[in-house]
Amino acid sequence: MTPLDKKINEHFGGLVVRKDLVKAVKGNAIVPSYVLEYLLGQYCATSDEDSIQTGIETVKEILAKHYVNRSEAGLVRSQIRETKLRKIIDRISVELNDKEDVYQATFANLGINKVAVPASTVKKHQKLLVGGVWCIADIEYQHDEDEKTVPWILESLKPIQLSSFDFDGYLASRKQFTTEEWIDTLIQSIGFNPESFGRRSKLLQLVRLIPFCERNYNLIELGPKGTGKSHVYSEFSPHGMLISGGEVTVPKLFVNNATGSLGLVGYWDCVAFDEFAGKAKRVDKALVDIMKNYMANKTFSRGIETLGAEASMAFVGNTQHTVAHMLRHSDLFDELPTKYHDSAFLDRIHFFIPGWEVDIIRGDMFTSDFGFVVDYLAEILKQQRSFDYSHLYATKLQLSEQISTRDRDAINKTFSGLIKIIFPNQDASDEELEELLVFAIEGRKRVKDQLMRIDQTYADVRFAYTNPQGEEVVVKTLEEDQYPAIYYKSGESDSESTELSTPAQQAEPVENAEAPGPEEGHVTVKENQRGIDFDTLFGPYVAGATKIVLTDPYIRIFHQARNLMEFIETVARVKPDDERVEIELITSEEEFSSEKQLEFFEKIQKSCLPIGILFSWTFESTIHARHIVTDTGWKILLDRGLDVFQRYDANDSFSISNRLQKHRTCKAFEVTYLRT
Known part of the structure; x- marks a missing residue:
């Protein structure tokens, strides 16, 4: 093991797993990584090689015996009928049958529905009602002569999530790592090899986690295909939901006025929209209007009642053109559908991840070293959603007074999220605070600079801060330094911008x-x-x-x-x-x-x-x-x-x-x- 692996196992024993084991056990099981790592965390959370190999075989056996593959659903149903009772791993969703006043479950892979679920189970695990949850369930078959009676009986249900979490112990263990070691630990936990990334690239990866630890955080990432934009939202956390951008409706996302039932934002920490780009996509304008209000005010309307929610939103999509092409001919939001290519909507975005800076995923970028079981890391982030660390820089650094309230809020939320992820003990040095603040300013500036291209009514903003020495520092995006001749809408750089080039x-x-x-x-x-x-x-x-x-x-x-x-x-x-x-x-x-x-x-x-x-x-x-x-x-x-x-x-x-x-x-x- 590497020195970092030894340190991770020393201070987080039983909560980490070797990241290459997921591929070793997955086989043809189409399940998120957090499901597999939940099982690996039960049997392979050790550095002992013999125990790891034994644990791998155990997890493989569990998957072979209990995971329901859709192609074998008929066989599994027959086996349950013959044995009467069986433990299975499946994605389970629940709906209220208001005509009969009962909750009924649907098993995605097993292919059965209308299975009665106790109200107490639904009350305990409300996410069953929206989108479904991966669970370990005991299902029983009892035939009844009454045709209206469903023969399937749910004996027990246990969501695949961490059962307990010691936050104080986590904070104490974090103190044993340097900043660089901790960032590398997080990168390994995501599944990547830290040696394949520079410091800035590591921060870009970690920004993807902010929606899980920061309430009502709005993030967008646009870039080439194959950079892993949606991976974190689909595989990383049981508290996040990834949906296709074209498959969401107002009732599904916010509230069904006919039934009064809440949508995804009422139950999930992060709702991510995959394949969000695409000019030809049809978009419901009513949905966009409700999203604008929710992203700005954290509320939405249910008839005459106004409701609030805490779900963050992440939008990920592919771009077709180079950065230089977009800057010369349109803007960096060019690929979005017309109804989303709207200044009022985009102004609600807190951070724009420049996806063109993220390398296309290669085999050598994955790690075979140790990282947190992703479910544990997901709980770490969830525990911190109620915290606010945006004040930490205020005694050392001051944002320019020209920065508007909305821009300032966006910067503060990004800064607070990065502090939660990297410095949960709030012990960052002055230099580290400044680094994260500059990074947060740049992400918001990228949004605002494009808004000024889209809507000429937006006033120019000086994105700057005062450092501890009392000097004003102007922050620029990387594209601004790289393409000054075309970055500015007028075609000319501002008085303080010069082309970054060698003599x-x-x-x-x-x-x-x-x-x-x-x-x-x-x-x-x-x-x-x-x-x-x-x-x-x-x-x-x-x-x-x-x-x-x-x-x-x-x-x-x-x-x-x-x-x-x-x-x-x-x-x-x-x-x-x-x-x-x-x-x-x-x-x-x-x-x-x-x-x-x-x-x-x-x-x-x-x-x-x-x-x-x-x-x-x-x-x-x-x-x-x-x-x-x-x-x-x-x-x-x-x-x-x-x-x-x-x-x-x-x-x-x-x-x-x-x-x-x-x-x-x-x-x-x-x-x-x-x-x-």
């Missing part, structure tokens, strides 16, 4: 003798930014050089050697065919697989020789700096060396991010260009 990008081609050469300067690239490549970062500065020295202690493993090769490719592109260039690498020797490292370097050396590039290397054990020095008088300081790109599938020859650097997401890094 090399601003210079004319170096081969033009009349053009000014590259200039000294400094550039900061944000995490998840795209559009960066070695040709623009380094090309103009290495052009004309005959000797280049690259100092980087971390050119050891495959992806680092590949970065080196791509740097050499940049040199090859700017080098005249009749010139020779020497490239010397100063790095440190790999401790455990130095022979592989030497193999990489020898292959690079052999490959470059025919094109006039002489590659050599020197090992030094004490180097720490990372920089490039040329014999033309340039020194390029690299805080991350050449390792500036996030993980991508280097084995997929048809992946555009594999072929072109500018389509890869970047890590956060800085480059400084100096004349020596």
Whole structure:
């Protein structure tokens, strides 16, 4: 186990599970992850490998014996008839038959309905009435000569949810983890490998959890297909309900005026709308109007009565165009149906997750390490719904007075949700508070900036805050920094916005003798930014050089050697065919697989020789700096060396991010260009 796995098991023993076990036991059982992890938590919540293997076999046996597969429903019904009584795992929903004044259950997979349910059971588990709940149930068959009598009898019913929860114990255990360790624990609990994500990307994943811990929180995520947008809402928590955006009605979501029965918002902590985008979708305008009121005021009307609810709403959908295309031709809400592409509705959104920053899910992004049983994490979040931590930053940081009340509320709710998830003990440092506040401001600013494109009556807002040093800091979205020429509706950036580009990008081609050469300067690239490549970062500065020295202690493993090769490719592109260039690498020797490292370097050396590039290397054990020095008088300081790109599938020859650097997401890094 990793050191983090050991720590998780030490402080949360019996409440964690190895995340790759879900696939090991699922088979053909079409059940949410929280159902499987509930069972795994009963039998595999340990770090002992023998116990885990025994537990896996037990869970497999339980699923094989008790889970009802729809294709085998007839056989299972026959078996219950013969044995009279059987324990099954199924999704059960309940309706009130007001003509006979009885509650009747429907078993989704078993295919039976009108099964009598005691009123006491329904009163105890009211979610049975809306959407249904996965349960372990004892079902009995007793035939009666009376044709009106249903032969199926529900003996007992137990929802698959955590039975008890020690919140104080959870807070005490949280104190044993650093912030980075805790964030990684949460990412592993969701099922992902933390090493596949940067800090910003981890926060984007955690924002998806806020609807479960923050009341009446409205979240939207739009982005490419395959990024796992709906996974959290369908698999993560027994307190959330995922519905198709086109399948919801006013009675189902809010209230049935004919029967007086409450809809989904009355019983679930989070209602998520899948496949929410799609311009051609037909949408009920009455539903949109009621949603506007509910999202703003937390209330809706039932006839002459006004009711309140606490359900948060999450909207997820796919985009068809790039960010640049949407900014140039419309706005970032462009894919929404017309009736939802409405400023009054969108103004109720508290945070816009930029789905285009979230990588398409790959196999290497999943974890085989330990994380919380998701049902336990779901209870952690539910316990905190009544808390409000939006005040924590107020003594250190102040929002700009220009920020409106609605914008301020949105920022505060996001900030409070992130504090609940990451710092439940309210012990964040000043720097960590500032990081979360900036992140919350950016998510709301993304909404507001698009609203100003859609509706010209919205006034411009200065999204800024005052830091502990008394300095005003203006917050920008990543798209604003990346595409300043098209981000603003007027086509011009504001007075304080300048294009984020390297001095090399601003210079004319170096081969033009009349053009000014590259200039000294400094550039900061944000995490998840795209559009960066070695040709623009380094090309103009290495052009004309005959000797280049690259100092980087971390050119050891495959992806680092590949970065080196791509740097050499940049040199090859700017080098005249009749010139020779020497490239010397100063790095440190790999401790455990130095022979592989030497193999990489020898292959690079052999490959470059025919094109006039002489590659050599020197090992030094004490180097720490990372920089490039040329014999033309340039020194390029690299805080991350050449390792500036996030993980991508280097084995997929048809992946555009594999072929072109500018389509890869970047890590956060800085480059400084100096004349020596």
